[in-house]
Amino acid sequence: MRGWWVISMLALAGCGEHQGLNPNYRFGATPYGEYLAARETALTRGSDPAQIIPIALPAKAPTAEEIAGVSPVPVPPTMGVATRRLVARKPASQAAARGLPVTSTGPYPGSTPVLVRYAFAAGHAPGTAIHARPQGSAARAAAACARYAGTDAAQMAFLAAGGPRLDPLGLDPDGDGFVCGWDPAPFRTAQP
Incomplete structure (x- = not known):
């Protein structure tokens, strides 16, 4: 009996869509959700889907200074990467x-x-x-x-x-x- 309860709860949990924190990838009433529905319809009918994928703001792209390394992007300490400002210690x-x-x-x-x-x-x-x-x-x-x-x-x-x-x-x-x-x-x- 308990096994059926666990299986039914897992089945219910698997029915929902991923509702992450990023507004760009929610399936509900968002431009991306509408794009997904239109894309599925186009693919099942054999027509060409839309070529532009909409995103919802806030979307932040790195600036030219960040790409050039003038203002370094913060790196988590677990990645083992040092920024240019650190001086290598002599062994x-x-x-x-x-x-x-x-x-x-x-x-x-x-x-x-x-x-x-x-x-x-x-x-x-x-x-x-x-x-x-x-x-x-x-x-x-x-x-x-x-x-x-x-x-x-x-x-x-x-x-x-x-x-x-x-x-x-x-x-x-x-x-x-x-x-x-x-x-x-x-x-x-x-x-x-």
């Missing part, structure tokens, strides 16, 4: 504020490289077991390390695969978070 300001060294060369000048950031975040010495690796094997790690061009490449791959918490590549059998003989000490000093 180095956060890293420098935390005492991390930043680089002035390479593809991202003013940033802190991933290995430098990790070396500072992991303050322990190599060989100190931090994570349990019950399935770790030194032979498997040596074979896996041989696939990389160097220790930096292996450490980057380890971090990209979920390290140091996870070790799906089998590079960290002792659980210290440093793989294939990678030493964090040179990265803990100031970078050029």
